[in-house]
Amino acid sequence: MYRNFSIVPNIMFGRGSFNQLTDVIGPRKTGQDSFFVYILDDVFKGGTLEGRLPLQGRDLLLPVNVDDEPKTSYIDALVQRIRDYSPHLPVGVIGIGGGSAMDIAKAVSLLLTNPGSAADYQGWDLIKNPSVYHVAVPTLAGTGAEISRTAILTGPVKKLGINSDHTLFHQIILDPELLAGVPKEQWFYTGMDCYIHDVESLQGTYINAFSQAYGEKSLDLCRQVFLEEHPDKDDKLMMASYFGGMSIAYSQVGACHALSYGLSYVLGIHHGIGCCIAFDYLDEFYPQGVDEFRQMMARHGITLPRGLTVGMENDALELMVTTALNLVPLWENCLGPEWREKMSRERCLELYRRM
Ligand code: NAD
């Protein structure tokens, strides 16, 4: 069965395009009571980007903290704050930040129109009602969250996205100038998320011409960004992220992402760095990709944390294995339909023990 998948319908790209935010969203305001909710990564609190937000009238600014990756309880609390603020729905939710802030904006816009807790919707196509109009302005590039149909959340029992067509942003504004202040390590880890999306998509058994077209271009852009010097590297990375996201949308990620979910669920390790940690042990799966990744690390002077699982309780290690192996499509993409014969619990545990 072929999937008939939706994509983000409106995209603006270019340096300074953030200045056109008002032109894009302004006409949606209908009256004095109507308001936008700005979900802003709190790293920008009190800085120039906050000062550039076109807040007017009843608009509500919600700075969000992403020291921990987004939790369902956090989404529920934010939705409650918006409901307490006004009996009306906002006309739009604008998410400004990296993958975390963008996923928060997606989930909030969904939960404003769907009853219950965000945890009720972790899964595939559980959302019934269309979301509030929502817009992304990425300030970090690599996750592809700007174009994906998922909002990844950690809930009481699992880390899993709210996957639905309604999750997709209605509008994205890709302004490479906003990447300027990203700390080097974070730039690298989130950029490598994109590189790993490409490798896992292109090397996977689900590969097809659609995903290959996007994945190859994204990989080419990642090589330019991380192995060469280009004055417009931020522009290139932003497009690599978009294309990498488009590639996995019609294929899948693989072993590295499965293992990084275990690291993240049990140890709270963030997505980008978690993918880097896992990828460094996956020579058997992706020999060329891992080799090139190490060249990129060396070129940018990145050293990864090691010995993360040393001294860990067996139960915690087993939970990590279970979390990783539950991601069936990822393993199937990586190793084919008979993946269970190749990736036993013991082999998975052994990989974690080495990290
Ligand atoms: P992030 O959003 O978690 O941010 C990482 C750090 O960078 C934070 O401290 C943040 O405050 C800071 N930051 C962001 N922009 C900055 C800027 N311009 N200048 C300085 N600091 C900045 O990082 P990420 O790697 O973009 O996103 C990871 C999150 O995205 C995880 O929660 C992961 O689960 C999710 N994710 C989602 C998808 C998806 O398709 N929805 C895909 C991959 C990952």
Ligand code: ZN
């Ligand atoms: Zn990823």
